[in-house]
Amino acid sequence: MANSFSKIRSTFFGGVLVVSFLVVITVGTLIAVVCRIEGFSGLTWNEWTAIRFTFFQSFVSAAISVLLAIPVSRAFFRQDFIGRNILITLLGAPFILPVIVAILGLILVFGSKGILSQLMGFSAFSIYGVHGVILAHVFFNLPLATRLLLQGWNSISSEQFRLGQSLSFSPLNFFMHLELPMLCRVVPGVFLIIFLICTTSFAVALTLGGGPKATTVELAIYQAFRFDFNLSRVAILSIIQLLMCGLIAVLSIWIAFPAHYEGGLDRVRPIATTGKILDFIFIACAAIFLILPLAMILIRGSGSLFLLPQSVMFSALRSILVSLVATGLATVMTLYLASLIVYYSKAFEIFGYLPIAASPLVLGTGLYIIFYNFIDPGKIALPSAIVINAIMCIPFSLRIITPAFKDLENSFGRLADSLNLIGWSRFRWLIWPRLKGPIGFSAGLSAALSMGDLGVIVLFSNPNHSTLPMEIYRLMTAYRMDDAFGAALLLLVLSISLFWIFDKGGRKNAIT
């Protein structure tokens, strides 16, 4: 776009700033680690197995999550019923649970003594194995995929459906002309992000995989870091992980079809009349699968929720603070990056995915190596948690905001240009009102994610500045399982509330 430079000069510099920040934090920390290496050696057989397994389980988990999310999100799009919005919010919860809590919740349902085997009475079924890993990853990611695809369905304007109806489209016609192009555009990106999330999982993979057969690259990195303290292995493995993710990222961005929809007048979409029963079956199955483990945590934790020690409450406040600041930071950075992608080149999207491809451990170690000489790491525990959480949220926010941003520029960009609507006023009068929904959703997701994350705090922990997820681990290591479940429930409630507030705030008076 020739005239785009004058349109958003400030966003260009902001965007470049964000990109360089992301590169410094992800690649820079890796370089900091590489600088401490004493020697290189080839990959061992165990590491090859880990690479193969990581690729396999991520691919299958992402594929299944996306395939299941298509009918579920379509059902949510087509049907309206009481409690629909609450259900959509609740379905987001598995994604934001701290790993240890999610594992216990899943086991209370699917484990060898879980309610499923008690109800069905087949004790021969075992969750542990590759299928367990995939089950868990689908549990985490199906909701995210559903929400992202739902956004895709919503991007098809109701006028197009009405046009289809007036042309007597059959359901197949609707699918081929309206829905399939949308899926072709959205699915590769959703697949990519879930693939990336699955590659960096390791506690879930190990526990539900039943042992070392389910070793992922991230576990190998953790082992090399914590047990062998072999930084060259840490570096090699994280470079491999980056390459693997990079390959998939390039592939999926390249495959994604540039479908374009004409903007509509934001009329209410027509409610589908055909296939109602099938739609509700999909919604019910997804709801049961996703909500049962949460319900088990609710039952298990509600007894001690109100007896939690004061310090847990303080750590909850601290978590909320971390989460809010991180959310603000993530949203601003995402908007800059997204405008870079929309106005300049979609190649910038790659930078947005760097944070999930980078191992959190390498990130933390790199930062530690860079900073410990200058400042006591305990003192920057919270700020570094904020920054890293914010960065970790960018890939998700980007996935949510960019497609909507593109649509809006396609539909209204030329009009805005002709009105010379540039800079802040373009944001205030065009972008903000029409992007409120996606921004609210992405902010909600960021807030919830930052509540639950603790990956980075390992090296930067400060005994007096603990966050809620840290307290859960501490309660567990002190044998206090009941309190731990109570704290987990508190975390769950807080995360969902934050998510709900932002998401709802975004939809209130929103145009889309």
Next chain:
Amino acid sequence: MKILLSIFFALVTVSVACAKPTLTVYAPDYFTSEWGPGPKIKQEFEKICDCDLLYISGDLMPRLMIEGKRTKADVVIGLNTDVTFKARKLGIFEAHKQDTSSLSIPIKWNDKVFLPFDWSHTAFIYDNTKLKNPPQSFDELLNSKDDIKIIIQDPRTSISGLALVLWVKSIYGSKSEEAFTKLASKVLTVTKGWSESYGMFTQGEADMVLSYTTSPAYHIIAENDKSKSAAIFSEGHYFFTELAAMTNSSKEPELAKEFMSFILSETFQKMIPTGNWSFPSNLERDKLPDEFINLPMPQKVLFYTEEDAQKYRDIVIQEWLTAFQK
């Protein structure tokens, strides 16, 4: 944005200025948490030292390896013998100069650098209301026809998991790989750390969990629950001790030394049983809480010196991996 930045910098610049000397102690996260022994130890030590004790918590070994001789620690607490080989090679530690001839631990202790402050053994914990006939030996467990399911920790990521594989090695020697193969068929799953395992066990997911001989004491004392017991094996149990050491780069060497002797004092030692749920390293048996005195204990203690532990760990982890990947 401005507000965000100011919050950020406000958080960064929170610093404490005080006149008293500060003793910096690196400790694991569980140790310094409200529910660990750390806070009380700090309180008691500050009563006698006229100083401030500052804990820095987190992963000890990676931190020490990164910092090397530039470490800011005066004292490091919470290492164990399976990792001290590497720690010692860093050359950052100073002799503790404490008398270790009459420690209340089941092995002789001659180490001049690392000082034990607590101990226990690795053991499998079971629910005695559900498992009526627990195995009496490791052999019996491996060869039992019963469908016993165990949860263990991964030796590649967890210190207790590493202790398990060394335990097996110390019993079975050259036949350890065969033992791992048998063990693999009993293992329900392997977790990253102790918390996940123990959490799953208390949810009733498995019959036994890899933990410590002192674990039942928590349930008895804190929960008045006598249903958790440690299965005592006739071959003996692997000795597990946690250690402290002072650094040679310390700017407060006198304070550090004072803290090392405080570790062996009765005040400190009495806080260990119910603070850390393990045996103190320097306390007469009759001064222990009754629940600890009455815990079933193994007759025999197995132990690898740090050199042996270092020599075997890679081999035995590989054996474990091979057996568990079959």
